[in-house]
Amino acid sequence: MDGDAFIIAAIAAEQEARKAGEPTYQEGCGAIEDVQAAETGTAQIGLERAGEPEMSTHFARTVGERERQAAQEHARMMMASAVKRDEGKRWNGHCGARRYENGRGYVLPGEPTGTLVAAMDGAYFAPGPPGSTRAVVYLTDIFGLPLKNSKLMADELARALACDVWVPDLFNGKPFMAVDELEPLMPDRAGVAMTLGQKLQAGFLMLRRAPSLYANRPSVTAARAAALIARLRAEKGYARVGAVGYCYGGALAVRLAADAAVLDAVVVCHPGGISAEQVRAIAVPAAWACAESDMSFGPALRQEAEALFRAREGKEGFVEYEFVDYKGTAHGFACRPNLSVPEVKAGYEGALAQTIAWFNKTLPA
Structure with missing residues (x-):
């Protein structure tokens, strides 16, 4: 033409x-x-x-x-x-941008079974068996609690780990989009x-x-999450608390992991907006679930992050760590998977199993 x-x-x-x-x-x-x-x-x-x-x-x-x-x-x-x-x-x-013609493949099937707790600033609560001494805090992506995936995954983690799981309302009821x-x-x-x-x-x-x-920048939402964790420890009597974060929440998990008084272990899934200095500051056992293709946590930073942990081996300040790369996946696969794509489905299930295994290892019941 x-x-x-x-x-x-x-x-x-x-x-x-x-x-x-x-x-x-x-x-x-x-x-x-x-x-x-x-x-x-x-x-x-x-x-x-x-x-x-x-x-x-x-x-x-x-x-x-x-x-x-x-x-x-x-x-x-x-x-x-x-x-x-x-x-x-x-x-x-x-x-x-092309309209999404094949349905909302990123929304998980099923309905949540937990509850929203007003007394905990609107956090979602997926209960484990009574008397659990450990808990997990699920840090959401930028879509927050309105996307039901976080609630469904919290329910699954509560069942698999036999402990309470909390999902903070990081954005005070107003996610970015x-x-x-x-x-x-x-x-x-x-x-x-x-x-x-x-x-x-x-x-x-x-x-x-x-x-x-700007109003919900990571330093602000991390402080909200830390305050909730402190309340949970004080009011619920949890001896050990871990956090799993996805995308935006993965960056919050990295920030919170710098203080062993806040968290005892973390799982970081395809984080967005982190720096090498923040990775270097992590003070608790950390597992990483990484996408093959990730514009937020690209190959260079991913390799540097693992190298920073490896450099601490045999030295004071060493913490346990693991990095797992999931073939065929992109940013968001661990919390918003298109389950019709076999490799993405396998990655989602693998990251969930990795999370469960890590907390069973680092947060003993």
Whole structure:
């Protein structure tokens, strides 16, 4: 197709989107400009001042990528939009992300059996047998308690470990976003890369949520979790408490693991937004469940993290550790798996079994 035909097709696709009442790519990128000025600059400065350099860098990287790619992506995605309409398929013009046509494969089946406890700041409680002297705290991803996966997994851990499991409401009832907004944009297995349009839409969503992200930055939510753990120890009499964290919650687990008075052991699953210095500060036994493909915990940092633990062997301050890589998986597999993909299903089940085995080893009943 020559240049004139390409431009005509792109304009036609834009006009069709407007007639259908759908948000167009141009509108989406215009909104990014507005949100960047109103929210992102403020949030980035605030994150730097609050001592959250990793998250501040993430914002800068997202905006920089958007600026470099927006022009060429506009033309390409408008052409793709026209092609998709010709094929009779729906296309989300909001920065070009494909609608999730195969259902919510990231929501686990079943219904929770535990309860929300108002006296514990709205935490979800999955009870073990009466008189348990150990407990596990489940630290959620950014979707928080509204995504029922955390409750279902807490129920399973309570059954398997025969102990109480608590899921804190890290975001005070207001998670950053709904899972249906972001999860359809994310790869659900290794070998599947985000398109430029999906990256832009994900960046747009993060920019729109910048004030909430700042209000619920890791230093704030980690303090909430630590306060709940202290209350559980004092009021419930638990002798040993472990934590398992996923994605955002994995980063919180790393932070909390720096204080052996807070936790006795941790499991970290595909964490997001951690640094080598935070890994070096871990003071309790730590197991890691790692994705094959993970934009948040990539190969370089994953290898460095294990090397930091290995370097402590035979020295004062050594703690037990293990790293397990799950073939065919992507970020999120251990808590939001697409169970229709065999390798992802195996990874999810493997990470859950790893968690149970680790706590049975490090939190003896």
